[in-house]
Amino acid sequence: MNSSQEWSSRTFGNEERLPRVPLPTLEDSARRFVEWCAPLLTSAELSETEAAVAAFLRQDSPARKLHAALEEYDASPEVRSWLDTFWPARYLGRRDRIALNANFFFLFKESDLRQVDRAVELITAAVGFKQRLDAEQIPPIVQRGQALSMEQNKFLFSTTRIPGAEQDTVRTPYSDEWPGPSQARHIVVFFRGNAFRLDVFGPDGAPHTPDDLAAGLHSIIKSGAVRADRETSVGHLTTKARAEWAASRQALIALDPANAEALDTVETALFCLCLEDFAPADTQEACDQLLHGDSGNRWFDKAVSLIVFEDGTAGINVEHCGLDGTTILSFVDALLAGDPPEPGESQGLPASEPVEFVLDETLRADVLAAADAFSAYAEANATTTVSFEDFGANRAKQLGMSPDAFVQMAYQLAHKRTKGLTGATYESIATRQYQNGRTEAMRVVTAEILRFVDVMEDPSTSAAERRAAFRAAADKHVARAKECQAGQAPEQHLWELQLIQKRRGAELAADEPLALYGTPGWLVMRDDYLSTSSAPSVNIRYFGFGSTSSRCIGVAYVLLPDRFNLYLSTPRPVADEMFRFADKLREAVRELDELLASE
Known part of the structure; x- marks a missing residue:
């Protein structure tokens, strides 16, 4: 399909013609999982995680039988996506x-x-x-x-x-x-x-x-x-x-x-x-x-x-x-x-x-x-709004930067300056180009981001070094986002294998516990400090959701050509950190803008 003229104009006329969500191999998901969690782990935690991954990939591992069952499910005529069971299990x-x-x-x-x-x-x-x-x-x-x-x-x-x-x-x-x-x-x-x-x-x-x-x-x-x-x-x-x-x-x-x-x-x-x-x-x-x-004036189970x-x-x-x-x-x-x-x-x-x-x-x-x-x-839920009237997607593009990569780097820098660490960060990536496509879970923190934040925090580094680290981290972010958009991401695949084991482990003779799901890598990578999602539309001013854990900041953002609005939420006991993060984010966006503008 090369042009929109070749697609059906009926609302649901293309569903059967869309490509299917690719099912990664066990090896690919395992490799990506280690790469994704590594920046968040100590060397001892990484060694423990790598050992569990090696056991996970053994030829006699229950993971092989679970993956084979998923392949069989994916090949069933009535199934449009290997995630068709995952989504109801995840949400419902x-x-x-x-x-x-x-x-x-x-x-x-x-x-x-x-x-x-x-x-x-x-x-x-x-x-x-x-x-x-x-x-x-x-x-x-x-x-x-x-x-x-x-x-x-x-x-x-x-x-x-x-x-x-x-x-x-x-x-x-x-x-x-x-x-x-x-x-x-x-x-x-x-x-x-x-x-x-x-x-x-x-x-x-x-x-x-x-x-x-x-x-x-x-x-x-x-x-x-x-x-x-x-x-x-x-x-x-x-x-x-x-x-x-x-x-x-x-x-x-x-x-x-x-x-x-x-x-x-x-x-x-x-x-x-x-x-x-x-x-x-x-x-x-x-x-x-x-x-x-006022929940008496709502019915939260209603779709709309x-x-x-x-x-x-x-x-x-x-x-x-x-x-x-x-x-x-x-x-x-x-x-x-x-x-x-x-x-x-x-x-x-x-x-x-x-x-x-x-x-x-x-x-x-x-x-x-x-x-x-x-x-x-x-x-017990604390919230705040942050609005940039003088920064938007157009400005990021003028600076030669992906707008989403720019703001995600700003989040990382602001978070480090707020809490003194780089924590697990989730970003939702849309995958609706596939049959029954929904979203993919992207984990933002990379080795390049760790280096970028370290360089920005080191007063001895030059502007050129900072720019190079910023661009390298942004390029890696864009590359990972593209992988996720193409269905090449490990988390939902590994999670679905875990759910299959819970549902059918005994039936498949695959109920032996898998150490991977208790590793620091699996637990730390999915324990969000920042949970981020974007909703770009000129018809909305703000987008928002609650945080996902006792220390998480929910970051819902509307990034438009000429403005950038965020709604932040976090549990009230850690509200001071959210307000500090908001202040540090304002500083980070200005600082990164000036850094690239001075090239």
Whole structure:
């Protein structure tokens, strides 16, 4: 395929024609794993790791049988990617809370519209997108002549994560249980902890006009004027650890048939709209509210929740199991394109009704406990924003540098100056050019980065030496990113072998413990000090997510041609280090800019 003209114009028309994610050999993944973890280890730790890798690669190692099973799976006719089992296990298998820990948000560009008009604009655009998606009229994305997988778009509407005792499931259209696009006509609107069903399509399937929808939202705001008692807003339960939420959900269903109907209404809704009764004081408060907010006014299991504040500030909270940032960026770009569909004829006030749960004393106490626990958890999360109005991707390119490599080097320098060490750093790399492609896990720290940071911290080095070390580290970063983009990365491969052993080790006669997974290399490489991800779109101001460990700083960044915005998050006990990192990052970007400019 050489040009976009050769690709199908139907949304899902290219899925079978995309290349498959390459399955690395055991030897390649082992070699890369050692290379990736080595810069983070002492010589003794590296020796221990290398010995375990050598045992892992023995011809009689269980790893050989596990890899053979993965090869067999990859060759199955119904399988599009060897990662098809990995992704559900990775996302749906996590047992902690997903609210704040896994869901992510985007803060949309500013608008002059007030709350109801902004919400109507977003609903109308989303409904128009769904209609085009159902008809496969959303053009497939083609980058550099290569079509990308559009499969994730199937999870934008009427998709809800369902808690399970051991692993969650997903209720979604385009599935065996629910073939084809969703036929749901409604969304769920939250206001002051009250939930309402609102039809956005009329009885004949035609979308309601903007004026109809505005009338519907005004009616809901009036009906929900009295804030719900905290212990009755069931959305709080979606913040619980997954097995605990699964038990609460079963208790709801067992108590009264009305609860199964209420859950069905929420779970089949096209998406959630969360209306807030206040305006955020500033950008950071807007971001924080998009990340967690009042959990009584959310349903964190819903794939898409559009959130609109009283002053029209708006954004999105996304459940991550089926959706990555690149898909949501395209969706948001479409929502904010300012190209609304032609309105049809008014059908009058859209049908709406409260979504009500029957709760006994035990469930009320459960809801209240979940609300209190999440409020405390959100309070224990520290955040800040960093904005560069005078630096962006164009400036990095003027300096002869990959924009992403430039900012990643700045993160490393700032982190060393903050904490006195170079710690494991994760970066998400998109791989949607493959069938069912999602992301690859890139570990940023290289030997070249260690040298770059050391040279920058040594007052005796010359500007020329610093530039050379900077460019060498950046070049290595770009090369590794390209490898990851091409599916040549070790972590997810080795992780999936570990998961296969847990699932099928006894059946495959491959249940002997593998020392690799207890090595310093495996444990240190994956214990993030920085967890980074990029979301470049002119339609969003900030992107954000929670940190991934007790000492990690989550670094979500929007790097545009003319500006660079970051949202940082970390547990409150180490908040001072995050604020220092923010200050050091401002210094590092300026310093590195001046270093290259002086060439």
